[in-house]
Amino acid sequence: MTGKQVDLFLDSLINAPIKDDRALMEFPFFSLQKAPRMKPLVYDDGKIKVEVRPGDKGIATIWDKDVLIYLASIINDRLERGLPVEKTIRFNAHNLLQVTGRGSGKRAYELLLDAMFRLRSTTIVTTIEADEIKERRGFGWIETFRVIERRNKAGKKVMAACEITLNDWMFRAIVKDRRVLTINPAYFNxxxxxxxxxxxxxxxxxxxxxxxxxxxxxxxxxxxxxxxxxxxxxxxxxxxxxxxxxxxxxxxxxxxxxxxxxxxxxxxxxxxxxxxxxxxxxxxxxxxxxxxxxxxxxx
The missing domain is CATH 1.10.10 (Arc Repressor Mutant, subunit A)
Known part of the structure; x- marks a missing residue:
């Protein structure tokens, strides 16, 4: 993917509903604090068990979850328009920051990169089913991520595009189970x-x-x-x-x-x-x- 090609095939959300995964809303998967949480998060109600283990930068936070909501919304929008979907999503970084109510300065892009690191390094072990498959192995929220940078007119490097591959569990939940709910965009405020x-x-x-x-x-x-x-x-x-x-x-x-x-x-x-x-x-x-x-x- 070269700098000149970046904008040709990137997904963006334009006037599409914001969607969230029901299981991610039901159970405590994310840290509610901005300071790094290094203590594992364990939830067990006797029927469902969730264990979230931190990576080097701590457990993924509820603000990091904005990235997953954005990706779920893109996938859902493509499904509703009859377009093909896949686990790897290439998207416009600026559009994500706009949709989730973040700034567009250097700091906003740095925080987005930190979010991707935490989503990749956080480990989840759960017994929640997706597409009638009970997950009993550990996985990260995203399998891989890639950031494409290019120089702007001022000669500074900027984040032009991102590429993220979701884990199988979440992808199945969105595409096959259709386990999504519309949320109010004001949530991001x-x-x-x-x-x-x-x-x-x-x-x-x-x-x-x-x-x-x-x-x-x-x-x-x-x-x-x-x-x-x-x-x-x-x-x-x-x-x-x-x-x-x-x-x-x-x-x-x-x-x-x-x-x-x-x-x-x-x-x-x-x-x-x-x-x-x-x-x-x-x-x-x-x-x-x-x-x-x-x-x-x-x-």
Whole structure:
């Protein structure tokens, strides 16, 4: 692939829906922190086991996952247009940065390269099936990646194109299982790792239903957070207060008896309730087709 040929056959996303893999939304595969996470991430609910092991730069982060979402969206778009698909995708680096809401400066390209390194070096071992095949071996999110650089008019080297080969497990999930969901592009605007994870879970479990509730300890497990529960709750309360998740509201509910309590007393009861008594509730935002549901009806 020469510099002059680079732009002739690169995939780009133009007015196509953004797609995510359902399994990647359901289970905690990615680190929620930007600092390198070197501690393995293990999730086991008795039915599905996921173990994620770090590479030299740590476990792939939920921001690195943007690359996988972009690739899944390209593959899905080609399928829906009746075009052939393959595990190796060649794409315009600038387009990826645009679609995922990143800058286009030198630092943005450096971060993209770091993301590819982590996606390649992170090792996943899981029992989740894809195309009726149960994966019991370790694999990386991507098998290989290649970056093509060329000099711009100012004589500086710039990232012109990228080539990434997905792992078999994820490729089968997208192409054969069609295990994808449309997500709101505003997802890429979320700056907190926990916000992104909560949106994924809301989109996967709540969808367009009236509501979805989950106990706080279970939510912590499904987020794969390294935070102690008390610090996780502080971050969660911040997300609740800011109410910035695309498409969904989020609130905390305490199962403690509240009969006869004043509003202030109920608030304090929720604040100091044990983790086992706290339930996190998600419900869709109001749309022209769907009137707003009173929070009191949920909590």
């Amino acid at each position: 979320l700056t907190m790792g926990l916000e992104r994870r909560l949106y994924e879970l809301a989109r996967k479990h709540c969808g367009y239903q009236d509501r979805w509730m989950i106990a706080l300890p279970r939510l912590i497990e499904k987020c794969g957070s390294v935070l102690e529960p008390r610090f996780f709750k502080l971050q969660l309360r911040r997300v609740v207060e800011e109410d910035a998740l695309p498409d969904y509201h989020i609130a905390l509910r305490c199962d403690a008896p509240e009969g006869g309590m004043s509003g202030t007393e109920r608030t304090e009861a929720r604040r100091w309730a044990s983790n086992e008594r706290i339930v996190v509730c998600f419900w869709p935002r109001q749309t022209p087709e769907r009137p707003a549901e009173p929070v009191s009806a949920l909590l």
